[in-house]
Amino acid sequence: MWKWKRKEKSSTEQTQQKSNQKKSLTEFIQSLQKSEDFIRYSLGGEECTVYYIKTMSDSKILNRSVLPILNDETFQSLEGIKQHIPVENMTVTEDITLIQEKVMFGYIMVQLHHSAQEVLLIPAVSLESRSVSIPEVEFSVVGPKEAFVENINTNINLIRKRMPLPQLTIKELKIGKVTKSRVAVIFLDGVVDPENVETVTQRLKDIEYDQIIDSSFITQIIDDNSNSPFPQFLDTERPDRVVSNLIEGKVAIMVDGAPHALTCPTTVVELFGASDDYFLPWHLATVFRLIRLFAVIFSVLSTPLYVAVLTYHHEMIPGELMATIVSSRSDIPFSPILEVIVLELTIELLREAGARLPTKIGQTIGIVGGIVIGxxxxxxxxxxxxxxxxxxxxxxxxxxxxxxxxxxxxxxIRFPFIIGAQMWGLIGVSMCMVFLSAI
Amino acid sequence: MNRLNSTPGWNIPINYLITPMYVLFLIHSMQIGVGILGFEKYLVEKAGYDAWISLLIAGGFMHIILWMIYRFLQNGGGDIVQIHKNVFGKYIGWFLSLVFSLYFLLLTFNVIITFTEVIKVWVFPDLQVWIFLFFLLALVYYLVSGGVRVITGICLISVFIGLPLFLLKYFPVQAGHSMNVSPMISHSVTDILAATKQSVLSFLGFEFLLIFYPFIKEPAKSKKWAHFAVFYTTMIYLISLLVTFVYFNEKQLKQVVWGTISTWKIVELPFIERFEYIGIAMWLYVILPNICLGLWGATKIPKRVFNIKQKYVLIVFLLVIFFPAAMIDGRSVINMVNNFSSQAGFYVLLYIPVLLVLKTISDKVRKRREG
Amino acid sequence: MKAKNFLVLLISMSLLSGCMQHTSVEENAIIQMAGYDKGENKRIRGTMLIPQYGSSESKSATSEVYLTANGDGVKEVEKEIQKQSSKPISIGKLSVTLYSKELAEGGISDIIDILSRDPRMSRNMYLGIVDGEAIDLIESQYPQEDTTYKQLEDLIKNNARFNFPMTNLHDFLYSYYAQGMDAFLPLITKKEANVELSGLAFFKGGTVVSTIPDSNVFTYKMLNENFKRGMQNIPYKDGTIMLDNIGSSVEYELKNGLGEPKFDIRVNIKAEVNEMVGVDREANPSLMKELEEVSVEFFETNANELIQMFKEKEIDPLGLGNFAKTRKRDFDLTKWKDNYSDLKVNVKVNVEITEYGIFS
Structure with missing residues (x-):
């Protein structure tokens, strides 16, 4: 499944970057001043100016650590300020791209002179995010009840605390021309196949897209075979699952703003494994997993088989069952295929409607739809x-x-199977199966 | 787009190589095909209920041939095309390689028409053959152009799909008469040997090793897997044969055209009867490696000889199969093709020892000339 | 790319080619039972039974339709019946086929040939010979089951667990084609409001040549196969006792080579006795000893009579020839058949009464 494919980099992005660089600091400030939440004021005469975006910066840091120091003393250089302010990781830079990026994230920018190109960037980012909650999509009765949130720092924290190892490596990239999303590639050095890491980072770097809002965007852009109906990344919201995958030597990808992590490479069998399986004794887990696998096969094949058997191979129905089936079908004006398609579409409708509506109404719709319409x-x-x-x-x-x-x-995938069954009965189903296993 | 290997030499990129263990699936799935559905009749016609001995002899014979193939492939460095070129020179070598290509094409053709016939007889007497073939071949095109790895994957799946069908043998054994096999050895040696020749044909398919050998990672290690594959095939054939022996009596079996399918008929589960329909549908999986690997081998040779794109050869060969296969009708023509391809297969098998001898001689001559 | 093209192709083609003939189950006239009699002006008269399943509300009210036609062969009958049917007839689910004794005595090998040739036939189908007319039997209603075919199918199937030997299509064809073996089928008779298995009919090739009444069926089954159920009443002095079989096994042995073959058939029966009619004695081990001897006597006489009958009719439903074939390398069928009437068969029965109930 994992093939080497590079996507070419076009030249447009590069030209755009160049034009960005030409913009000067003043232009940047001017463009920001159109927004009401951009604050600028000067301290100690006109010499020292502080800029920040109010909605993005943490006012506690500003009020407690930055302003008192800037007010009390006058500084000759930014380096001087940097030494006095008790905040970690400040930078002095002239690079307009970096400045733009940081200020937009909520850093406080301090300028000594009006004309100076060099500024001090003080991290005072205040990010709004919800707190860690229980997993809803991949709920499990036993085992940890933490799920990822939208904040990538929290998410990485959830992973690191389970695996306090120096080998746990995190590479960060910024992807998306507009969104500039932080994307982290996480792997366990020494366990992982370096080629996989290389492939993933390469493909991530080659992404050229305006918005990376969720990890699912990445899945669709960088997967091997975008025509395959099977997911090629395991998309999970459980940190424990990511950790166990990392230990198995897989690569995880996380996107800031997405409460999911992707792990790859993945196999089809893994897609059917629930995290419950790892918390239960092996025999129970094996049985449950087999049941799940059987359920999937049943789910895909049952209606096509119904069509195939009823349309072509009624010899296969045992005598006792024959009476049941024939008498239930005797009043139906449609052929089995129409009957099946109509009913399958109804179920899909119910499912879509249930997914779009608020939870409580959704449940009602499911029950009403299922029972009443059925x-x-x-x-x-x-x-x-x-x-x-x-x-x-x-x-x-x-x-x-x-x-x-x-x-x-x-x-x-149920639908092509139904069509195949209508065409050549069981042989059609079998052909669809072959086609499916080929992709 | 074209994932087929296009380098003329033997620098096959590592991602195209298959691990030695998969040779087991490649060879085994190639050997099991439409033949097993009805091979019993032909064996029993020759040697009666002693045919199982013939089958075992044939299995042993296969191991020897396999050993020979490995022998010259290991020294020959490359595939049949390379060896032909080394032994016979450029043009005769080319010609012989192309004969092999046609032979593989014939095998594929045979599998396709026989399977279509099975469907027509057992499932859909009114099957529109050309539409069915169109779909089947389109599917095959898709798989073959996916390259060796995809084909290997199909072989793997095919072996695992075939296994549950094998469990169904329980039903006929239960309904059978176990005394049938005795008395052992009541036929003459010539009868048994005639049946041996017949059963050798069931094992055809491992000649593809001649083509895909260079695609095996660490080929020396694959040797044991290849032998294991042949052994496994022998066992499966043997068990199938014994089951039909037990289920039918000798006179009946001589008249039953598709013994194995007939044994499926007795399978009766509470929710489903008449398992032959499912069996035949699942058999599509079993014959698919035959077709895919056959076509892959058939198209690989012209590609190696003339250095043209395998994709074009593939399309041409698919058309070559499609039109006659869509037009062929009736048991007699199919039997003729069956017999013809079995004959061809037999001669190919005989050719392998000859080739080994010729190759040893030519190697010695070359060495002397160099020395 | 490739996959997308392929999918487009697939969908368009499948839309274009809705051309294979298909009918949904309920649109077929599914024949469940067929019976063949001697025809009026043609050779055979076939009667087919087609169950009519009611709609979902009234599942129990299943009715049946009987169609009858004359023809020279089975396929011709089918063709004639199709002319009378509003739905396409389907013979794939045929579960019981009956032949009238009259027809079977004239030979039915061509019908048997069709059974082994047609791929749509189930090999688990039950066959039977009707003492009387098959059409009468089919066209009657029986109180035990909703449908006639179910009645007969279950009748034959379930009785194979008791006194009657197993006879489905596969077993029949097996013994029909085997060398040194002849086929047999159950004999079915219509009673007032019911139908019962009344014995066995023995074939020579495709022709019924002899029948035995149901009182001898146990003896035959005991010689033919191992089984665990079944009952046999045995006359004892003025009354009868009922022997309840709990395990009978049979063993053949061929002695003396093929020149002057001699068969030893050893039967071991384990049985219980729960009922003794007209025997006014206390059930105790000594009585059981006596009963065992009486039973042995009874079975041996019966078995010898049966075998004598087989030899007279030159049939071999026990498959002695087939057995000899598997034991002797130089078996010659024609020679065996010539010598068959002089074959020495020695039946040795051993009866062991293990229990006589919970009251002595």
């Missing part, structure tokens, strides 16, 4: 109740996948 359809003689059971079960089975993405895949 019963009504059977009563009206539009679908057979055997099929209703099959479709409902296969929908249920598709929810057993612990990873959300693979669940979507299962939803989708």
């Amino acid at each position: 019963t009504a359809a059977v009563d009206a003689g539009l679908t057979s109740n055997v099929l209703l059971i099959i479709v409902a079960l296969s929908a249920l089975a598709s929810f057993t996948t612990p990873i959300y993405q693979i669940g979507n895949t299962i939803r989708l």
Whole structure:
């Protein structure tokens, strides 16, 4: 699955960067002054000026550590200020790109003279983020109950505290022309295959896109085969899962603002493993995982098999079952394929509607839709109740996948199978299967 | 886009190489094909219920041939094209290599038409062959152009899909009569040898080693896996044969065209009966490596000889298969093709020892000339 | 790219080619049972039973449709029946096929040939010979089951666990084609409101040549195969006792080579006795000893009579020839058949009564 593919870098980005550099500090300040939340004031006469974005900077740092010192003394150089202010990691720079970036993140900029190009940048970033909460998508009954949040620092903290090792390496990149998202490539040095790290960073660097708002953007841009319906990255919100993957020698990618981490390379089998599996005794976990795998197969194959058997191979239905199936089908005016497609689409509709609505209404929609529409359809003689059971079960089975993405895949791939079944019965199903395993 | 290896020499990039263990799946899945669905009849016609001995002899014979293949491939450095070139010179070598290519094409063609026939007889008498073939070949094109790794993957899946079908043998054994196999050895040596020749044909397929050998990472290590594959195939054939022996009686078996499919008919589970439909559908998986690897081998040779893109050869060969296969109809023509390809396969097998001898001689001559 | 093109192709092609003929299950006339009699002006008269499944509300009210046609062959009958059917007929689910004794006595090898040739036939199908007309049997209703085919299928299937030997299509074809072996089928008779298995019909090739009543079926089954259930009533003095088999095993041995072959058939029966009609004695070990001797006597006489009958009719439903073939290398079928009537078969039965209930 993991192939070497570089995406070419176009020249447009480079030219744009150059024009950015030409902008001077004054121009930058002027463009910022259009916003109300950009604050600028001078201290100690006109000499020393402080700039910051109010909504992004931490006023505690400003008020307690920066302003008292700047007010009390007069400094001749920025280096002097830097030595006096009790804040870590300050920089003195002339680089307009760096300045722009930092100020936009909430750093406080201190300028000694109006015309000076050199400024001091004091980190006073105040980031709004929610606190660590329990995982909702990949909930597990036993095991840790922490999930990633939108803040990448918190997220990395969640990983590092589980693995206090110097080998745990984190490379940071800034991706996205507009969003400038922080993307971290995390791996365990010495365990990981260096080639994988190289490939990942290379591909990340080559990304050319305006906005990287979530990790899913990255998945779609850098995966090996973007036509494959299978996810090629394991997308997880559980730090413990990321840690165990890292220990196995995988690479994790995290994006600031995304409450998910991606790990790669991944295999199809892993996509069906829940974290519960690792917390349970091996026999239980094995059985549960097999059940899940069976559920997936059932979910994909049950309706196509229904179509194939009913349309072409009715010899396969045992005598006792025959009466049940035939009598449930006898009033239905549609052929099995139409019946199946209509019902499958109904289920998909319910699912989409449930996902878009607020939780409480969503549940109601699910119950109302499932029971009312289902019963009504059977009563009206539009679908057979055997099929209703099959479709409902296969929908249920598709929810057993612990990873959300693979669940979507299962939803989708059912349809080509149904068409195949209609065309050549079981052989059509088999052909679809071959095609699927090829991608 | 073209993921096929395009270098003329043997600097195959490491990502195209397959680990030695996969040779097991490649060879085994190539050997098991449509043949196993109905090979029993031909063996029993010759040697009756002693055919299992013939099968074992044939299996042993295969090990010897395999040993020979490894022998000259190890010294020859490269594939059959290279060896032909070294032994016979450029033009005769080319010609012989192309004969091999056509032979592989013939095998593929044979598999495709036989499988279509099986579908027509057992499942859909009114199958529109050309549409079905179109889809099948499109699928094959997609897989073959994916290169060796994709084909190896298909082989792997095929072996694992074949296994559950194998468990179904329980049903016929349960309904069978275990005394049938005795008395042992009631046929003459000539009968048994005739059946041996017939059963050798079941094992055809490992000649593809001649082509994909350079793609094996550490080929020397793959030797044991290749032998294991042949052994495994022998066992599967043997068990299938014995199961049909137990299930049918001799006279019946001589008349049953597709013995293995017929044994599936008795499988009856509470939710499903008549397992032959599922069996045939799943058999698509089993024959797919045959077709893919066959076509891959067939197209690889012209590519190596003339240095043209494998993709174009592939398209041409697919068309060559498509039109006759879509037009062929009726058991007799298919039987003819079957017999013809078995004959061809037999001669190819006989050719391998000859080639080994010729190669040893030519190596010695060359050494003397150099020395 | 490639995958996308392929998908487009796939979808467009599949939309273009809805051309394979297909009918959903309920649109087929699924034949579940067929019966063949001697025809009126053609050779055979076929009767097919097609269950009509009710709609979902009234699942139990299943009715049946019977179609009858005359023809010279099975396929011709099918063709004629199709002419009477509003739906395409499908013979894939055929679960019981019956032949009238009259027809079978005239030979049915061509019908048997169709059974082994048609890939759509199930090999688990049950066959039977009807003492009387098959059409009468099929066109009657039986109170035990909703449908006639179910009645007959279960009748044959479940009785194979008791006194009757297993006879599905596969077993029948096996013994039909085997060398030195002849086939047999259960004999079915229609009673007033019911249908019962009344014995076995033995084939010679494709022709029924002989029948035995159900009182002898246990003896035959005991000689033919190992089994665990079944009952046999045995006359004892003025009354009868009921022998309840709990495990019977049989063993063949061929002695003397093929020149003058001699068969030893050893049968071991383990049985319980729970009922003794007209026997006014206390159940105790000594009585059981006596009963064992009586049973042995009974089975041996019966078995010898059966084998004598087989030899007279020159049939071999026990497959003695087949057994000899697997034991002797120089087996010659024609020679075996010539000598068959002089074959010495020695039946040795051993009965062991292990229990006689919880009351002595």
